[in-house]
Amino acid sequence: MAKQIVVNPITRLEGHGKISIFLDDKGDVSRAYFQIPELRGFENFLVGRQAEDAPQITSRICGVCPTAHHTAATKALDDLFKVDPPETAKKIRELIYTIFMLEDHSLHLFFLGGPDFVVGPTAPKAERNILGVIQKVGLDIGKRVIAMRKDLRGIITELGGKVIHPVFGLPGGVAKGVTEEARDRFKEVADRGVEFALFCEELLEDVVLGNEDYVKMITSDAYTHRTYYMGLMDSKDRVNFYEGKIRVVDPSGNQVERFPVEQYQEYIAEHSEPWTYVKFPYLKKLGWKGFVDGEESGIYSVAPLARLNASEGMATPKAQELYEKFYETLGGRPVHHTLANHWARVVEIVYAAERFHELINDPEIIGTDIRTIPTETPKEGIGVVEAPRGVLIHHYKSDEQGILTGANLLVATQHNSARIAMSVDKAARAMIKGGVVDDGILNQVEMAFRAYDPCHACATHSLPGHMPLKIRIFDQNRSLIREIRRDG
Amino acid sequence: MKLEVFEPRIVAFVCNWCTYIAADAAGVARARYASNVRLIRTMCSGRIDPQFIMSAFEKGADGVLMCGCHPGDCHYREGNYKALRRYILLKRLLPQLGINEDRLRLEWISASEPEKFRRVADDITEQIRQIGPLIENGGE
Amino acid sequence: MADKPKVAFYWCASCGGCEEAVVDLAEEILDVVEAVDIVFWPVALDFKVEDVEAMEDGSIAVSFINGAVRLSEQEEMAHLLRQKSQLVIAFGSCSHLGGVPGLANLWDKASIFDYYYVSGPTVEHGENIEVPEVKIEVPEGTLELPEFWDEVKSLDQVVKVDYYLPGCPPTVKIVSNAIKAILSGDLPPPGSVLAGTRALCYECPLNDSKPEKLLVKEIKRVHEVEIDPETCLLAQGLLCLGPVTRGGCESLCIEGHMPCTGCFGPLDEVLDQGAKGLSFLSSIIDADEEEEILQILDKVPDPVGVFYRYSLPRLSLTSKKEVKLGG
Numbered sequence: 001m002a003k004q005i006v007v008n009p010i011t012r013l014e015g016h017g018k019i020s021i022f023l024d025d026k027g028d029v030s031r032a033y034f035q036i037p038e039l040r041g042f043e044n045f046l047v048g049r050q051a052e053d054a055p056q057i058t059s060r061i062c063g064v065c066p067t068a069h070h071t072a073a074t075k076a077l078d079d080l081f082k083v084d085p086p087e088t089a090k091k092i093r094e095l096i097y098t099i100f101m102l103e104d105h106s107l108h109l110f111f112l113g114g115p116d117f118v119v120g121p122t123a124p125k126a127e128r129n130i131l132g133v134i135q136k137v138g139l140d141i142g143k144r145v146i147a148m149r150k151d152l153r154g155i156i157t158e159l160g161g162k163v164i165h166p167v168f169g170l171p172g173g174v175a176k177g178v179t180e181e182a183r184d185r186f187k188e189v190a191d192r193g194v195e196f197a198l199f200c201e202e203l204l205e206d207v208v209l210g211n212e213d214y215v216k217m218i219t220s221d222a223y224t225h226r227t228y229y230m231g232l233m234d235s236k237d238r239v240n241f242y243e244g245k246i247r248v249v250d251p252s253g254n255q256v257e258r259f260p261v262e263q264y265q266e267y268i269a270e271h272s273e274p275w276t277y278v279k280f281p282y283l284k285k286l287g288w289k290g291f292v293d294g295e296e297s298g299i300y301s302v303a304p305l306a307r308l309n310a311s312e313g314m315a316t317p318k319a320q321e322l323y324e325k326f327y328e329t330l331g332g333r334p335v336h337h338t339l340a341n342h343w344a345r346v347v348e349i350v351y352a353a354e355r356f357h358e359l360i361n362d363p364e365i366i367g368t369d370i371r372t373i374p375t376e377t378p379k380e381g382i383g384v385v386e387a388p389r390g391v392l393i394h395h396y397k398s399d400e401q402g403i404l405t406g407a408n409l410l411v412a413t414q415h416n417s418a419r420i421a422m423s424v425d426k427a428a429r430a431m432i433k434g435g436v437v438d439d440g441i442l443n444q445v446e447m448a449f450r451a452y453d454p455c456h457a458c459a460t461h462s463l464p465g466h467m468p469l470k471i472r473i474f475d476q477n478r479s480l481i482r483e484i485r486r487d488g
Numbered sequence: 489m490k491l492e493v494f495e496p497r498i499v500a501f502v503c504n505w506c507t508y509i510a511a512d513a514a515g516v517a518r519a520r521y522a523s524n525v526r527l528i529r530t531m532c533s534g535r536i537d538p539q540f541i542m543s544a545f546e547k548g549a550d551g552v553l554m555c556g557c558h559p560g561d562c563h564y565r566e567g568n569y570k571a572l573r574r575y576i577l578l579k580r581l582l583p584q585l586g587i588n589e590d591r592l593r594l595e596w597i598s599a600s601e602p603e604k605f606r607r608v609a610d611d612i613t614e615q616i617r618q619i620g621p622l623i624e625n626g627g628e
Numbered sequence: 629m630a631d632k633p634k635v636a637f638y639w640c641a642s643c644g645g646c647e648e649a650v651v652d653l654a655e656e657i658l659d660v661v662e663a664v665d666i667v668f669w670p671v672a673l674d675f676k677v678e679d680v681e682a683m684e685d686g687s688i689a690v691s692f693i694n695g696a697v698r699l700s701e702q703e704e705m706a707h708l709l710r711q712k713s714q715l716v717i718a719f720g721s722c723s724h725l726g727g728v729p730g731l732a733n734l735w736d737k738a739s740i741f742d743y744y745y746v747s748g749p750t751v752e753h754g755e756n757i758e759v760p761e762v763k764i765e766v767p768e769g770t771l772e773l774p775e776f777w778d779e780v781k782s783l784d785q786v787v788k789v790d791y792y793l794p795g796c797p798p799t800v801k802i803v804s805n806a807i808k809a810i811l812s813g814d815l816p817p818p819g820s821v822l823a824g825t826r827a828l829c830y831e832c833p834l835n836d837s838k839p840e841k842l843l844v845k846e847i848k849r850v851h852e853v854e855i856d857p858e859t860c861l862l863a864q865g866l867l868c869l870g871p872v873t874r875g876g877c878e879s880l881c882i883e884g885h886m887p888c889t890g891c892f893g894p895l896d897e898v899l900d901q902g903a904k905g906l907s908f909l910s911s912i913i914d915a916d917e918e919e920e921i922l923q924i925l926d927k928v929p930d931p932v933g934v935f936y937r938y939s940l941p942r943l944s945l946t947s948k949k950e951v952k953l954g955g
C-alpha cells in the first residue's frame with residue numbers, strides 16, 4: 001500500500017509551499033519533501049535600476065518583513081557609496097528596525113506559531129488560530145495585542161512614510177528625523193512595549209513551560225537537529241539585529257567563524273535541488289553533504305534559536321536574565337530543539353522592547369544631522385541585518401552612475417531551508433506510522449517548520465509563508481482516496 | 489521566421505503646419521516616397537504623446553517617425569522642443585525594453601521641404617528593413 | 629443572515645503586503661465581518677476551493693483579488709472567482725497594474741533560472757547543474773512543481789475586472805471606503821479606480837510651495853541632496869510623480885520626506901502610466917538644446933524603473949522581440 005501524501009497549501013493551490021510525504025508498503029514514511037514552488041527573479045530585474053531605488057524595490061520581496069529588506073538594502077548602499085551615516089541616522093534606523101522586530105515577533109507569537117502552543121497542537125483546527133488564543137487568554141489581552149501592534153506600526157508609518165514598504169532609507173542616512181514632540185509620544189509607547197514584552201514572556205511561561213507535555217514535545221527527538229548556528233553579533237558576541245559581525249558556532253556551541261559580512265562569499269555557498277525552487281545555503285568550508293545534520297555537514301540554521309545559540313548573551317538586562325533561564329531550563333547552549341524557537345523568539349521580544357526603550361531615551365535620537373551626502377564613486381556594496389527570520393544579506397554592484405549591474409540576495413528563510421526540509425522529514429517519520437494519518441499528526445509535522453516562522457516570500461523572493469494546508473492521500477495507483485484540509 | 493521580403497510598417501506622426509504639407513506636396517509632385525510610411529497628422533509635434541508612440545509599436549509598427557517644424561518655427565512656440573525632449577527620453581527607454589532605439593526617429597521638415605520628407609521616408613524604411621521586424625514573442 | 633452579501637478574498641502572486649493591509653484594518657475588520665458573509669479567505673478561514681466551485685454562478689457579491697498573475701493556478705482561480713462573483717475587485721498595484729514584481733518582465737525565465745541556479749555569485753554546483761523541473765523523479769516517486777511563466781500579468785489581462793483598489797498596498801482608508809461603497813451600492817461606473825480622481829499634488833501638504841508653472845534646470849537623485857521637507861519636492865528638482873499619480877494615499881511618501889514613486893497608478897483616461905510620466909518630465913525640463921537636455925537627463929538613467937515601476941506588465945511591448953533576418 002505505497003502511498004503519497006501531499007500536504008498542499010490551499011491559499012495558492014500549487015503556488016506556495018507544499019509537503020509531499022511518501023509512505024512505504026508498511027505505511028511508514030520513506031521520505032517527506034518540503035517543496036517551495038515559486039521564484040520571482042528580483043536579482044535579475046534589479047540590474048539596470050538606480051541604486052538608490054533598491055531599498056524600495058527590494059522591500060516588495062516581502063510585505064511581511066519589508067523593513068528588513070529595506071534596511072539591509074540601505075546598509076548595502078552605505079557601503080556602495082562609501083558613506084558613513086551620522087550617529088543619529090544610525091540610531092533612527094535601528095529604532096525603526098527594533099520596533100519592526102518587536103511587532104513582527106509578537107505577530108508570530110499570537111497569530112501564527114502561538115496558537116499551536118497556547119491552544120494546543122492537537123486542538124480542533126477551528127480553535128487553533130488567533131481567536132482560539134483570545135478565548136484562552138481573554139478578550140482584554142486580545143485587544144491589548146491588537147492595540148500594541150497598531151501603535152508600533154503607527155511609529156513606523158510616521159518615521160518611514162509607510163509601514164508596508166517604508167521609504168526612510170537613503171545611502172548615508174534617513175529621510176526623516178525624530179522631533180522632540182514625536183519622541184515624547186514614542187517614549188510612552190516604549191514604556192508600554194516593555195510591559196507588553198514581559199507579559200508575552202509570562203504568558204509563554206504559564207501556558208507552555210507550565211505544561212509538562214509541551215516541554216516534553218519541545219525536547220523530543222522528532223524536533224531536534226544538531227546543526228551549525230549563525231547570527232549577527234555585537235563586539236561582545238551578543239545578539240544584535242542591526243549591525244555587527246556574523247558569527248557561526250558548531251553543534252557543540254564553539255565558535256568556528258566570525259566574519260564581517262563583506263566576506264560572506266568565502267563562508268556561504270548555495271546548493272540547488274531539482275524538486276524545489278528554493279536554494280539551500282551551506283557553510284562553504286564544510287561543503288554540501290546532503291540533508292544530514294552533525295559536525296560534518298555544512299547545514300546551518302538562522303533565526304531566533306540560532307541567534308541565541310550563536311551568541312554569548314543579550315545586550316539588555318531582562319533579556320539577559322531570560323537568556324540564562326532559557327539555557328538553564330533546556331540544558332545548556334546550544335539548544336538543538338527546533339520548537340525552542342518560540343521561546344527564543346520571546347527572549348528576543350524582550351530584547352527588542354528594551355532596546356526600543358534605550359534608543360528612544362537616547363538624547364541623540366532627536367539630533368538633526370541625519371544625512372551624510374555621498375561623494376565617492378559607487379562600485380560595490382554589501383549590507384546585512386538580522387531579519388526576524390534570520391541573517392539577511394544584500395549585495396550590489398553598480399557602474400559609476402550608480403546604476404546596478406549586479407545583485408545577490410541571501411535571504412533569511414533561505415538559510416534555514418535545508419534544516420526545515422530535514423525537520424519536516426524527521427517529524428513526518430516520527431509521527432506517521434503504519435499509514436495512520438490524521439489532522440493532528442499533520443499539524444505536528446507542519447509545526448516542525450512553522451517554528452522557524454518560515455517566510456517563503458523571502459526564501460524564493462516570492463511569497464509569504466503562513467499558510468493553511470491541504471493534504472492529499474493517494475493510493476499506490478495515485479488516485480485520491482482521502483483529503484484533509486487544515487488552517488494555517 | 490521566414491520572410492522573403494520584409495516590408496517594414498512605419499508610422500509617421502507629422503505636424504499639420506509643416507511636414508504634413510511637405511508630405512502632401514511630395515505626393516502631388518509624384519516624387520514617390522516609400523509606401524511603407526503611414527501618416528498620422530497632429531496639430532503640432534508637441535502633441536505627439538509618448539503613449540501614441542508606445543501604442544504604435546505595440547500595435548505592430550516596426551518603426552516610428554516623429555516630424556515637426558524646425559526649431560524656432562513651431563506655431564505654438566515650443567511644441568517641437570517638447571517633442572525633442574520626449575524623443576530623447578524615449579530613445580533611452582526603448583533599449584531598456586529590448587527594442588532597438590533606431591526604430592524611433594525625429595526629423596524637422598518644413599512645408600517647403602517635400603524632397604527632404606521623401607528622402608527621410610525612404611531612408612527610415614531602408615534602415616528599418618536592415619534592423620528587421622519587431623514581432624510578438626511566441627510567433628515563429 | 630441569508631441577506632448578508634457574500635465576500636471572497638484571494639491572493640495571487642503577492643508579497644503578502646496586501647494581506648497585511650487587510651489585517652491593518654484592525655478593529656474595523658470586525659465591522660466588516662458583521663456586515664458580510666466571508667465565504668472564501670484562504671489566509672484566515674477554512675473553506676475549500678471545492679466549496680467555491682459548488683456555489684452558484686454570481687452568488688458571491690464581491691471578490692477581492694490581490695497579487696499579480698504568474699502561474700496557471702492563479703489564472704484558474706481568477707477565472708473561477710470571476711464566474712462566481714458579481715463584482716471582481718483588483719486589490720493593490722500588483723493586481724491593478726502588475727506591480728513592482730512585474731519589472732521581471734524585462735527578463736525571461738531562462739535568464740532568471742540561469743542567474744539563480746547557475747551563474748549567481750554564491751551558487752555552487754558540481755558536474756550536474758540541478759535546475760528545478762516541473763516534474764521530477766525522486767527515488768520514492770514523482771514530485772511536481774508549477775510551471776514558471778515568462779511573464780507577470782495584471783488581473784485584468786486575465787479576467788474582467790469591475791473596480792480597482794490602487795496602491796502598494798492600498799491604504800486602510802481606501803479599503804474601508806471601498807467596502808462601505810460596495811455595501812451601500814453607491815458605486816461609480818464600472819471600471820473605475822476607487823480612490824481620488826485628481827492628482828496627488830492636490831492633497832499634498834507641500835502643494836502651496838509648488839510654483840504655478842514648474843520648470844526645472846536640474847534634476848537631482850534623492851541620495852545626492854538634503855531634502856527640504858517644507859518645499860515641493862519637484863520644485864527642488866527631485867523627480868516626484870505626484871502630478872501624474874492618482875491621489876488618495878494622503879501623501880504617505882511625502883510625509884516620509886521622500887518623493888512619490890507612483891504606486892497609486894495613473895489618473896483616469898491614462899492607459900500607459902510610464903509614457904505619461906515620461907511625457908510629464910519632458911514638459912518641465914527647462915532646456916531646448918539637445919546637449920543641455922541630455923545633460924539634465926543624466927539624472928534619469930533608468931526611465932523604465934522610474935516611470936514603469938508599478939505598471940510594466942500593462943505594456944505589451946516587453947513581449948515583443950527583435951528579429952534579425954538572416955544574410
Ligand code: SF4
Binds near residue numbers: 643646723
Ligand atoms: S501591491 Fe504591493 S503590497 Fe500588494 S502584493 Fe503587490 S507588492 Fe505587495
Ligand code: SF4
Binds near residue numbers: 834838859860861
Ligand atoms: S510634486 Fe510632489 S511634493 Fe510637489 S506638490 Fe506634487 S506631490 Fe507634493
Ligand code: SF4
Binds near residue numbers: 873881891893
Ligand atoms: S506618495 Fe505616491 S508612491 Fe507613495 S503611497 Fe502615495 S501614491 Fe504611492
Ligand code: FES
Binds near residue numbers: 532
Ligand atoms: S506647429 Fe509644427 S511642431 Fe509645433
